[in-house]
Each structure stands twice: as structure tokens, then as C-alpha cells.
Amino acid sequence: MNPHDPHRRSTGLAQKALLYAGGELDAAAAHAFESRLAHDPLSQDALIEAVQLSQLLMGGPLRPDPAYRDRVRSAVLSTPASDERPRARFFRRAATLTIACGLLLAAALALPSDRAPRRSSAPLVVQQAASSSSLAHAAPTHRSEDNSQSSALEDEGEKLETALEWAEMADCGEHLQRTWDEELRRKARHRWPVSHEPFAGEGTGAPARGAE
Amino acid sequence: MMPSLRRLLPPIGLAAWFLASAPLRGSEPDLPRFTEEREAAGLHFVKKHLPELLPLLEELQRNNKEQYQHQMREIFRTTEMLADLLDEPKRHDLELKIWKAENRAFVAIAKLSSAKDDERKALEAQIHELARELVDLDIHSLEARVEMIERDLAESREEVARLRDNLDKAVKERYDSLLERVKKRKKAP
Numbered sequence: 356m357n358p359h360d361p362h363r364r365s366t367g368l369a370q371k372a373l374l375y376a377g378g379e380l381d382a383a384a385a386h387a388f389e390s391r392l393a394h395d396p397l398s399q400d401a402l403i404e405a406v407q408l409s410q411l412l413m414g415g416p417l418r419p420d421p422a423y424r425d426r427v428r429s430a431v432l433s434t435p436a437s438d439e440r441p442r443a444r445f446f447r448r449a450a451t452l453t454i455a456c457g458l459l460l461a462a463a464l465a466l467p468s469d470r471a472p473r474r475s476s477a478p479l480v481v482q483q484a485a486s487s488s489s490l491a492h493a494a495p496t497h498r499s500e501d502n503s504q505s506s507a508l509e510d511e512g513e514k515l516e517t518a519l520e521w522a523e524m525a526d527c528g529e530h531l532q533r534t535w536d537e538e539l540r541r542k543a544r545h546r547w548p549v550s551h552e553p554f555a556g557e558g559t560g561a562p563a564r565g566a567e
Numbered sequence: 568m569m570p571s572l573r574r575l576l577p578p579i580g581l582a583a584w585f586l587a588s589a590p591l592r593g594s595e596p597d598l599p600r601f602t603e604e605r606e607a608a609g610l611h612f613v614k615k616h617l618p619e620l621l622p623l624l625e626e627l628q629r630n631n632k633e634q635y636q637h638q639m640r641e642i643f644r645t646t647e648m649l650a651d652l653l654d655e656p657k658r659h660d661l662e663l664k665i666w667k668a669e670n671r672a673f674v675a676i677a678k679l680s681s682a683k684d685d686e687r688k689a690l691e692a693q694i695h696e697l698a699r700e701l702v703d704l705d706i707h708s709l710e711a712r713v714e715m716i717e718r719d720l721a722e723s724r725e726e727v728a729r730l731r732d733n734l735d736k737a738v739k740e741r742y743d744s745l746l747e748r749v750k751k752r753k754k755a756p
Contacts, residue, residue: 513681518626520677522638525670528645531662534708535648538655541719 372401376409376453392460399464406457409450599643601636609642617667619674655715661708668704672697 374380375388391398599605613620627635645666652659675694682690730737 514622514626515630516681517674517677518623519631519634520680521620521623521670521673522627522634524673524676525638526641528641528648528666528669530665530669530708531645531648534658534662535651537712538652538658541715542654544719 368397368401369404372398372405373408376402376405376457378449378453399460402457403461406454406461409457410454597644598637598640599647601640605643606636606639608646609639612646613642616663617670620670623674623677655711657711658708658715661704661711665701665704665708668697668700672701 371380371384371388375385380388388398392402610621610624613624624635624638627638649659649663649666652662672694675690675697679687679690679694
């Protein structure tokens, strides 16, 4: 149980992000997390993932679209239906507010800002959020002002997409695996030929790797 | 009820995250664990044989650590398998060439989806050339396999002939080995 284990650290961060997204952190912890959000890309990624998970749980789409935005807006601004129970209404409001905050945060991270320096490699989810149509409609002036930066972001996204596509295909080294298996069987056969038993003193040594 | 529902959201989210990542963890039982040493070995191998993969690996390392580690584990396993083939230099060289050509093709295919028209043509030509190279390597690989099987067959035939020619001696040797086994059994506590 190494406390410096990166997997363990990222799990703790994911948990904190989920708690933050669910409004479960107390004021001090929430403030600390928000301070970290301002400069720590890992926290930003974790929060985006937490919000996406919340969306998954709600059965909603992962990418925002205008219709979804309208639904969120109407859910937040309109008066509740008369037959809706207060608890359900509160829960729905909390969930939609959380999702909306997450989306706005994703947009804020992706769009240029004077206060925070731009990261050289924004995560894909942030780029997707920034390039999605709903946010583009919400901030058309930003996009027209900063075409070069958005194209740089697109380049980054393309690089990552290329890397991920290569990684997906590179998983299947079937030819080498088949040859290796064949060679292993062959070596085992040579080690213990049919006419000799391994116990006769000539066939020494453990079975080859893979037969373990 | 209402606060408890709100409290349920984070643990459910955590559970969903854990379950979502479970297939990837479960689908790679044969892969060696990721370590810095294996990463260094894998990177050395890539640098030596296919340096064009380095930018892709760097991209994964920056933006997708899990996939990066998975790929390093895959590459390390490849180096181990190739090392096991060193006894058969011809097969080793062929497999290395196939790995390189396959990965060049995968990189070209991955670039294809985001390529502009002029780049697309060059990439398609490259993929076609690599397909030709891979078929050629397949032929060589099959020839090497046939050669090896023929060699094994000849050895087995020799073994059969040797046994037939020395039947009595072989029977005596086998008899002795069986008795030896009995002796070993008695000695064992």
C-alpha cells in the first residue's frame, strides 16, 4: 500500500472530484479543491470525469448539445410541475446544476483565459466540450477571436486521437504470438523427444516459459 | 431520504468508474506488470527499431497514462518474445520486420482519419506499400516455417530409424530407466 502509488493517488482524486461534483464536500474542502482546480490539470480532468459519470448515471449523453442545454436551462429556471414530489424535484435540480456547472467549468478551461495560462496539452474531454455545438453557440465571439489557438487545440486533439487509434490497433501482435507459441512447443519437443523420458536423466531442466 | 440519495451519488459514481475500467484490467492477464525498468527497456527497443512511435507514446504519456502503460507493457512483452526467438535468427529477424511494418501501417491508418486530401493520398500509398511488404514477409515467414518443419521431420525420421536399428539397446535403456525410477521412489521419504 504505497501512498505514492499514482493509481492510488488518482483514485483519491477521482473520489474527491465525485464528492465535489455531488456537493458532498464541506466548505473548506470544497474551497481547497477549487483552488487546486485553478492550476492542477489532473484535478480538472478528474472533475470532468466525475461530471461525465454523473451524466452516465442519469442516462444522458456524454457530449452536450443544444437540446440538452435547453433541457438543463428549463429544468433550472422553470417552475416545477405540480405533481412532482419535492424530494425528486430537489434531487433533479441538484443533479442538473452539477452537470451544468461541470460543463461550464469544462468550457472555462478550454476557452482562453487571461488569468490562467493555457496548458500545452489539454485533455480530449476538455477539447470535446469546447468544440461542442452548444458551447460554441454560447460564446461565438471567443471563437472568432482566437482561431489560431483553437486550431492548435484541434492539432493536439488530432495527435492524441492518432496515438489512441494506433494504440488500439497495436494491441494485437498475433503473428509474433503465434510464432512464439510454435517455437515454445518446438523447444519443448526437442527437450523431451518421444524416445526419451524426462526422468531418464537426459531431459533435464524445467518446462520452457509459457508451459508454466 | 433526500440527503441519503445525494450521498449515494458519489459512491455509485465510484463504483461505475471501477466497473467501467474493469474490462481493461481483466483483459490483459498475460501482460507483465508496468515498471520503470520495463518502460525503459520498451522505450529503448522503440527508439532503436521504430523511433516514429516515440511521439505517439509521448502523447499517450501526457494525456492517457493508462493507455501509455498498457502500450509499454505490450511493447515489453514483444521484446521478450523476440528475445525468445533469438535461437532461430531467421524467424527473429522476420518477426521484428513484421512488427515494424505492422506498426508503421497502424500509424499510417491512424493518421488517415484526420488527414487532409493531399496527405491522404500519400498515406494511402504508404499503406499500400506496407501491405505489399507485409504479404512479402508473410511468404518469407511461411517459408521459414516450412523449412523448420522439414528439419524437424527429418530429425524425427532419423530418430525412428535409429530406434529401429538399435531396438534391443533401446529396450535395455528404457528398462534401465524404469528400474531407476523405482529406485528413486524407494529413496524418496
